[in-house]
Amino acid sequence: MTLSQRRKISHFIIIVVMLGIGILFMMPYVWMIMNSFKASVEIMKGVSLLPQKFIWDNYVTVATGAPILTWFNNSVIVSVLTTLIVLFTSSLAGYVFAKFDFRGKNMIFWFILATMMVPSQTTMIPSFLLIETIGLYNNLAALVVPSMVGGFGIYLCRQFIEDIPSSLCEAACIDGARNLYIYWRIIVPLIMPAISALAIFTFLAKWNDYLGPLLYLNDTDKMTMPLALRFFSSQRKSDVGAIMAASAMVMLPVTIVFLAFQKQFIKGIAITGMK
Numbered sequence: 001m002t003l004s005q006r007r008k009i010s011h012f013i014i015i016v017v018m019l020g021i022g023i024l025f026m027m028p029y030v031w032m033i034m035n036s037f038k039a040s041v042e043i044m045k046g047v048s049l050l051p052q053k054f055i056w057d058n059y060v061t062v063a064t065g066a067p068i069l070t071w072f073n074n075s076v077i078v079s080v081l082t083t084l085i086v087l088f089t090s091s092l093a094g095y096v097f098a099k100f101d102f103r104g105k106n107m108i109f110w111f112i113l114a115t116m117m118v119p120s121q122t123t124m125i126p127s128f129l130l131i132e133t134i135g136l137y138n139n140l141a142a143l144v145v146p147s148m149v150g151g152f153g154i155y156l157c158r159q160f161i162e163d164i165p166s167s168l169c170e171a172a173c174i175d176g177a178r179n180l181y182i183y184w185r186i187i188v189p190l191i192m193p194a195i196s197a198l199a200i201f202t203f204l205a206k207w208n209d210y211l212g213p214l215l216y217l218n219d220t221d222k223m224t225m226p227l228a229l230r231f232f233s234s235q236r237k238s239d240v241g242a243i244m245a246a247s248a249m250v251m252l253p254v255t256i257v258f259l260a261f262q263k264q265f266i267k268g269i270a271i272t273g274m275k
Helices: 003-035 040-045 057-065 068-099 105-115 120-133 141-147 151-162 166-174 179-190 192-207 211-216 225-235 240-260 262-274
Strands: none
Touching: 003 240, 040 240, 057 068, 057 240, 068 105, 068 141, 068 151, 068 179, 068 192, 068 225, 068 240, 105 151, 120 141, 120 211, 141 192, 141 211, 151 179, 151 192, 166 179, 179 192, 192 240, 211 225, 225 240, 240 262
């Protein structure tokens, strides 16, 4: 057997193994989607993966029996607004830490990095007391304000901006450009891969956030999708089909975002590891 034949066989084995792993990871998602088109009785029987007859009753039940559109809008508002603010604060702070020299810069930067090591559970009570003190409890702003600045985003942007030659900024200064102009017209376009990766990570994390809404929200009409799914499931424990339909609706935006930006998502994981 020649070396090229061995390589072809090894590549084929790797493809088969990776395909099997991919199918294994996809099975719970496919099972959820298929069950959303089944009646609850058929789901409990567990006859087959595919439904005997595709029905839309479960989605109708979710749409008419719960304020799903309100919950969806709340999640979109919180996720999109948080993502935009994080992109701005992270890129701007990264620019400052990468291209400016000031007293205590390294100490402040290491302090920001240290916040990434603190478990979120240890800050739940102080965060709750702070949100209640400033009057944001039971308000969607309570989900946005604590997440406006993140250590990971600042670190990622700073590492990328450091690789940009300082001569570009100096040339722009000689031409009369101000710092904000340099940031917007030179720095931001050059770090778009990092910004794209950070946007995807932030949006997915905020959309799937369950603990924040559980702590800061109380009214049903202000719930986001993950918390609303738990509320809906507790109200309809016996209606398994409707629960599967609601779960599919929660996962739909995340799936669309991943499929639309999967190249940036994979690139973001790669560049995060390299940086």
